[in-house]
Amino acid sequence: MLTELNLANFTVFADDSIEFSPGLNVVIGENGTGKSHLLKLGYVVTHVAHAFGKAQRQTKDEMGRQLADKLVSVFRPESLGRLVSRKQGRNRCTVAATLPSDGSQCRIAFSFATNSKTEVRLESMPAGFPPAGPVFLPTREMVSVFPGFAAAYRSRELEFDETYYDLALALEDLPLRGKRPDKVATLIGRLEDLMDGKVTVENGRFYLKPDTPGAGRLEMALVAEGIRKIAMLAYLLINGWLRDKATLFWDEPETNLNPRLIRHVATTLLALAKQGVQVVITTHSLFLLREIEIGMATVEFKRVPTRFIALAPGDEEVHFCAGERPEDVDPIAALDADLDQSDRYLELP
Secondary structure, three states: OOOEEEEEEEOOEEEEEEEOOOOEEEEEOOOOOOHHHHHHHHHHHHHHHHHHHHOOOOOHHHHHHHHHHHHHHHHOOOOHHHHEOOOOOOOEEEEEEEEOOOOOOEEEEEEEEOOOOOOOEEEEOOOOOOOOOEEEEOOOOOOOOOOOHHHHHHHOOOOOOHHHHHHHHHHHOOOOOOOOOHHHHHHHHHHHHHHOEEEEEEOOEEEEEEOOOOOOOEEHHHOOHHHHHHHHHHHHHHOOOOOOOOEEEEEOOOOOOOHHHHHHHHHHHHHHHHOOOEEEEEEOOHHHHHHHHHHHOOOOOOOOOEEEEEEEEOOOOEEEEEEOOHHHOOOOHHHHHHHHHHHHHHOOO
């Protein structure tokens, strides 16, 4: 889980301290305001902290190397220094992240300069590490391109950042053995109802087995992309990657989903947060935002901790504000455009 990010001169962020809820976090903003950068940075520090905690006898220098490698692999800049805010002369970026851990606080602080190629200077070493790792869902689904992807990524130059490779590795894990907790089983059942079927894996390929009696399995490439994204989420629950204290980072979950599915995705995100998964998403969809707000008003989800982080472009830097409800943040241009369209539609003769 991610508690706080402190950023100075990181891409579009000049000097910001951003807090996160242990439940559902929604990052709102138009294109170019740094939504995906914030999501990827949160994923990088969470991923490295969890992986480092599982290893033994690793050094401060080794953690710095892992952070540098992951930043380059996820953001894919020509050099690490390209992630420093573009200003005249030499500049330095600093990042500090706080993550809850069992027993001791996990706080990672590091920095790098505009002339850095692959070097990160670790400013502080964490005393503890998060007990569960993160999952990153990019805008594109992975179950239809899954067969052989991880092997190809290791041996070939593919135009995918490393979040896709990490997701392929997560999808390689087989389902957990034994009975699932009731809350997890209920959530998987919700997703299977949306798909009108169940996700199966045979010979390293994903299929959808429809609930219709006598219907044969369908290759995932023949299933609508929106359903494939739901299938991906369902399987990560089935194999245990999405579990208590894990963090789900999802970039624009509304992409390629019809309104009916978006409505159910909103309640699924709240349900994940309710059962202990930290959820961090980005969006510029007013429809998704409203569906989340509707879900928050229900008895089932009214106690789920939420945080809304609004990003807006400024003259030289991105401005942000945050609150526990959508009305606590300033209007966002990308959402204002939807409201403006509604007003113009109502004015039609």
